Amino acid sequence: MAIEDERMELVIGTKAWSTWSMRPWLALKKTGAAFDETLIPLRQENGVNGAAILAHSATGLVPALRDGDVTISDSLAICEYLAERFPDAGLWPTDRVARAFARAAAAEMHSGFASLRGECPMDLAAEPRAAALSEATHRDIRRIVALWRGLLERFGGPWLGGSAWGIADAFYTPVATRFRTYGVLAADFGDDGAAGLYAKRLLARPEYLAWLAAA
Ligand SMILES: N[C@@H](CCC(=O)N[C@@H](CS)C(=O)NCC(=O)O)C(=O)O
Structure with a gap:
Protein backbone atom coordinates (compact mmCIF):
# COMPACT_ATOMS: atom_id res chain seq x y z
CA MET A 1 0.00 0.00 0.00
CA GLY A 90 -5.32 16.87 -15.70
CA LEU A 91 -2.57 14.52 -16.85
CA TRP A 92 -4.93 12.89 -19.36
CA PRO A 93 -7.72 14.75 -21.18
CA THR A 94 -11.14 14.41 -19.60
CA ASP A 95 -12.77 13.78 -22.98
CA ARG A 96 -12.73 10.05 -23.73
CA VAL A 97 -11.77 10.38 -27.39
CA ALA A 98 -9.07 12.99 -26.70
CA ARG A 99 -7.76 10.72 -23.95
CA ALA A 100 -7.58 7.76 -26.31
CA PHE A 101 -5.65 9.81 -28.90
CA ALA A 102 -3.34 11.26 -26.24
CA ARG A 103 -2.66 7.75 -24.95
CA ALA A 104 -1.96 6.50 -28.47
CA ALA A 105 0.46 9.40 -29.04
CA ALA A 106 2.34 8.68 -25.81
CA ALA A 107 2.42 4.96 -26.63
CA GLU A 108 3.74 5.67 -30.13
CA MET A 109 6.59 7.68 -28.61
CA HIS A 110 7.23 5.03 -25.99
CA SER A 111 7.59 2.22 -28.52
CA GLY A 112 8.61 4.01 -31.70
CA PHE A 113 10.80 6.54 -33.47
CA ALA A 114 13.87 4.35 -33.02
CA SER A 115 15.81 6.09 -35.76
CA LEU A 116 15.30 9.58 -34.36
CA ARG A 117 16.13 8.35 -30.88
CA GLY A 118 19.30 6.60 -32.00
CA GLU A 119 20.56 9.28 -34.35
CA CYS A 120 19.61 12.32 -32.28
CA PRO A 121 20.16 11.49 -28.62
CA MET A 122 18.95 14.17 -26.26
CA ASP A 123 21.77 16.39 -25.08
CA LEU A 124 20.58 19.48 -23.28
CA ALA A 125 24.13 20.79 -22.94
CA ALA A 126 24.92 20.63 -26.66
CA GLU A 127 25.14 23.71 -28.84
CA PRO A 128 22.42 23.62 -31.53
CA ARG A 129 23.83 22.54 -34.89
CA ALA A 130 22.51 21.49 -38.29
CA ALA A 131 22.89 17.70 -38.51
CA ALA A 132 22.74 15.50 -41.62
CA LEU A 133 20.06 12.95 -40.80
CA SER A 134 19.15 9.65 -42.43
CA GLU A 135 16.01 9.00 -44.45
CA ALA A 136 14.69 6.80 -41.62
CA THR A 137 15.01 9.72 -39.21
CA HIS A 138 13.33 12.00 -41.76
CA ARG A 139 10.42 9.53 -41.82
CA ASP A 140 10.19 9.63 -38.00
CA ILE A 141 10.18 13.42 -38.03
CA ARG A 142 7.53 13.62 -40.76
CA ARG A 143 5.32 11.26 -38.73
CA ILE A 144 5.78 13.30 -35.55
CA VAL A 145 4.95 16.56 -37.34
CA ALA A 146 1.83 14.97 -38.87
CA LEU A 147 0.81 13.54 -35.49
CA TRP A 148 1.22 16.87 -33.72
CA ARG A 149 -0.63 18.78 -36.45
CA GLY A 150 -3.45 16.27 -36.49
CA LEU A 151 -4.03 16.29 -32.75
CA LEU A 152 -3.67 20.06 -32.38
CA GLU A 153 -6.25 20.56 -35.11
CA ARG A 154 -8.61 17.85 -33.90
CA PHE A 155 -8.69 18.87 -30.23
CA GLY A 156 -8.07 22.60 -30.66
CA GLY A 157 -4.68 22.81 -28.89
CA PRO A 158 -2.63 24.32 -27.48
CA TRP A 159 -1.66 20.83 -26.23
CA LEU A 160 -2.02 17.46 -27.92
CA GLY A 161 -5.13 16.50 -25.95
CA GLY A 162 -6.68 19.97 -26.04
CA SER A 163 -6.56 22.70 -23.41
CA ALA A 164 -4.53 20.97 -20.67
CA TRP A 165 -0.84 20.07 -20.85
CA GLY A 166 -0.53 16.39 -20.00
CA ILE A 167 1.32 13.13 -20.37
CA ALA A 168 1.31 13.11 -24.19
CA ASP A 169 2.99 16.52 -24.11
CA ALA A 170 5.51 15.31 -21.54
CA PHE A 171 6.31 12.41 -23.84
CA TYR A 172 7.11 14.70 -26.79
CA THR A 173 9.09 17.31 -24.84
CA PRO A 174 12.41 15.49 -25.42
CA VAL A 175 11.60 15.47 -29.15
CA ALA A 176 11.27 19.27 -29.08
CA THR A 177 14.73 19.48 -27.49
CA ARG A 178 16.11 17.20 -30.23
CA PHE A 179 14.58 19.36 -32.95
CA ARG A 180 16.35 22.34 -31.42
CA THR A 181 19.69 20.60 -30.83
CA TYR A 182 19.87 19.02 -34.30
CA GLY A 183 18.51 21.99 -36.23
CA VAL A 184 15.31 20.27 -37.34
CA LEU A 185 12.81 22.71 -38.84
CA ALA A 186 9.32 21.30 -38.72
CA ALA A 187 8.50 23.34 -41.84
CA ASP A 188 10.84 21.06 -43.83
CA PHE A 189 8.78 18.04 -42.73
CA GLY A 190 5.23 19.01 -43.62
CA ASP A 191 4.49 21.64 -40.99
CA ASP A 192 2.14 24.54 -41.67
CA GLY A 193 3.46 26.34 -38.58
CA ALA A 194 1.39 24.58 -35.92
CA ALA A 195 3.95 21.90 -35.06
CA GLY A 196 6.85 24.34 -34.84
CA LEU A 197 4.89 26.59 -32.50
CA TYR A 198 3.85 23.58 -30.43
CA ALA A 199 7.53 22.57 -30.05
CA LYS A 200 8.30 26.09 -28.83
CA ARG A 201 5.42 25.92 -26.33
CA LEU A 202 6.72 22.62 -24.96
CA LEU A 203 10.11 24.19 -24.28
CA ALA A 204 8.53 27.19 -22.54
CA ARG A 205 6.63 25.06 -19.97
CA PRO A 206 7.57 25.76 -16.34
CA GLU A 207 8.03 22.04 -15.67
CA TYR A 208 10.56 21.75 -18.50
CA LEU A 209 12.36 24.96 -17.51
CA ALA A 210 12.69 23.61 -13.95
CA TRP A 211 14.22 20.39 -15.32
CA LEU A 212 16.56 22.30 -17.65
CA ALA A 213 17.75 24.61 -14.87
CA ALA A 214 19.15 21.61 -13.01
CA ALA A 215 20.51 19.76 -16.05
N1 LIG B 1 11.06 1.70 -21.44
C1 LIG B 1 11.80 2.29 -20.35
C2 LIG B 1 13.18 2.72 -20.86
C3 LIG B 1 14.07 3.21 -19.73
C4 LIG B 1 15.53 3.39 -20.17
O1 LIG B 1 15.95 2.95 -21.26
N2 LIG B 1 16.31 4.06 -19.31
C5 LIG B 1 17.74 4.26 -19.57
C6 LIG B 1 18.14 5.71 -19.38
S1 LIG B 1 17.18 6.85 -20.34
C7 LIG B 1 18.55 3.49 -18.54
O2 LIG B 1 18.16 3.37 -17.40
N3 LIG B 1 19.73 2.95 -18.93
C8 LIG B 1 20.57 2.25 -18.02
C9 LIG B 1 21.92 2.86 -17.89
O3 LIG B 1 22.22 3.79 -18.64
O4 LIG B 1 22.70 2.39 -17.03
C10 LIG B 1 11.00 3.46 -19.78
O5 LIG B 1 10.14 3.97 -20.51
O6 LIG B 1 11.17 3.83 -18.62
Missing part, protein backbone atom coordinates in the same frame (compact mmCIF):
# COMPACT_ATOMS: atom_id res chain seq x y z
CA ALA A 2 1.17 3.48 -0.76
CA ILE A 3 1.70 5.68 2.26
CA GLU A 4 -0.22 8.85 1.46
CA ASP A 5 1.74 11.14 3.81
CA GLU A 6 5.20 10.07 2.73
CA ARG A 7 6.96 12.00 -0.01
CA MET A 8 7.32 10.08 -3.21
CA GLU A 9 10.79 9.48 -4.60
CA LEU A 10 11.58 9.55 -8.31
CA VAL A 11 14.80 7.85 -9.32
CA ILE A 12 16.18 9.38 -12.51
CA GLY A 13 19.29 9.44 -14.70
CA THR A 14 21.49 12.31 -15.88
CA LYS A 15 19.16 15.18 -16.68
CA ALA A 16 20.91 16.28 -19.87
CA TRP A 17 20.48 12.83 -21.46
CA SER A 18 17.73 10.79 -19.85
CA THR A 19 14.57 11.38 -21.83
CA TRP A 20 12.76 8.51 -20.10
CA SER A 21 13.49 10.13 -16.74
CA MET A 22 12.36 13.54 -17.91
CA ARG A 23 8.87 12.47 -18.95
CA PRO A 24 7.47 11.30 -15.57
CA TRP A 25 9.45 14.02 -13.78
CA LEU A 26 7.55 16.66 -15.80
CA ALA A 27 4.25 14.91 -15.09
CA LEU A 28 5.00 14.66 -11.38
CA LYS A 29 5.99 18.33 -11.30
CA LYS A 30 2.63 19.21 -12.91
CA THR A 31 0.78 17.47 -10.06
CA GLY A 32 2.30 19.95 -7.62
CA ALA A 33 3.12 17.13 -5.19
CA ALA A 34 6.35 17.44 -3.19
CA PHE A 35 8.76 14.66 -4.09
CA ASP A 36 12.35 13.62 -3.55
CA GLU A 37 14.62 13.04 -6.47
CA THR A 38 17.45 10.52 -6.57
CA LEU A 39 19.77 11.12 -9.49
CA ILE A 40 22.01 8.32 -10.75
CA PRO A 41 24.69 9.55 -13.17
CA LEU A 42 24.55 7.49 -16.37
CA ARG A 43 27.42 6.41 -18.68
CA GLN A 44 29.89 5.85 -15.83
CA GLU A 45 33.18 3.94 -16.12
CA ASN A 46 32.86 0.21 -15.46
CA GLY A 47 29.08 0.40 -15.63
CA VAL A 48 28.73 1.37 -11.95
CA ASN A 49 25.51 3.14 -12.93
CA GLY A 50 23.98 -0.28 -13.70
CA ALA A 51 24.51 -1.55 -10.15
CA ALA A 52 23.38 1.78 -8.69
CA ILE A 53 20.12 1.64 -10.65
CA LEU A 54 19.48 -1.99 -9.69
CA ALA A 55 19.49 -0.94 -6.04
CA HIS A 56 16.35 1.10 -6.82
CA SER A 57 14.75 -0.53 -9.83
CA ALA A 58 14.38 -4.23 -10.61
CA THR A 59 14.47 -3.50 -14.34
CA GLY A 60 17.94 -2.00 -14.05
CA LEU A 61 16.60 1.08 -15.79
CA VAL A 62 15.57 4.54 -14.73
CA PRO A 63 13.09 6.03 -14.09
CA ALA A 64 11.51 4.36 -11.07
CA LEU A 65 8.94 5.86 -8.75
CA ARG A 66 8.78 4.91 -5.10
CA ASP A 67 5.50 5.67 -3.34
CA GLY A 68 5.52 4.22 0.17
CA ASP A 69 6.41 0.58 -0.26
CA VAL A 70 5.40 0.52 -3.92
CA THR A 71 8.07 0.88 -6.63
CA ILE A 72 6.97 1.35 -10.22
CA SER A 73 9.37 1.17 -13.14
CA ASP A 74 8.89 2.41 -16.69
CA SER A 75 8.13 5.97 -17.70
CA LEU A 76 4.68 5.30 -19.15
CA ALA A 77 3.54 3.11 -16.25
CA ILE A 78 4.70 5.80 -13.81
CA CYS A 79 2.75 8.46 -15.70
CA GLU A 80 -0.38 6.27 -15.67
CA TYR A 81 0.06 5.77 -11.92
CA LEU A 82 0.40 9.53 -11.38
CA ALA A 83 -2.71 10.21 -13.48
CA GLU A 84 -4.70 7.88 -11.21
CA ARG A 85 -3.12 9.09 -7.98
CA PHE A 86 -3.67 12.76 -8.87
CA PRO A 87 -6.96 12.73 -10.78
CA ASP A 88 -7.30 16.53 -10.57
CA ALA A 89 -3.92 17.24 -12.17
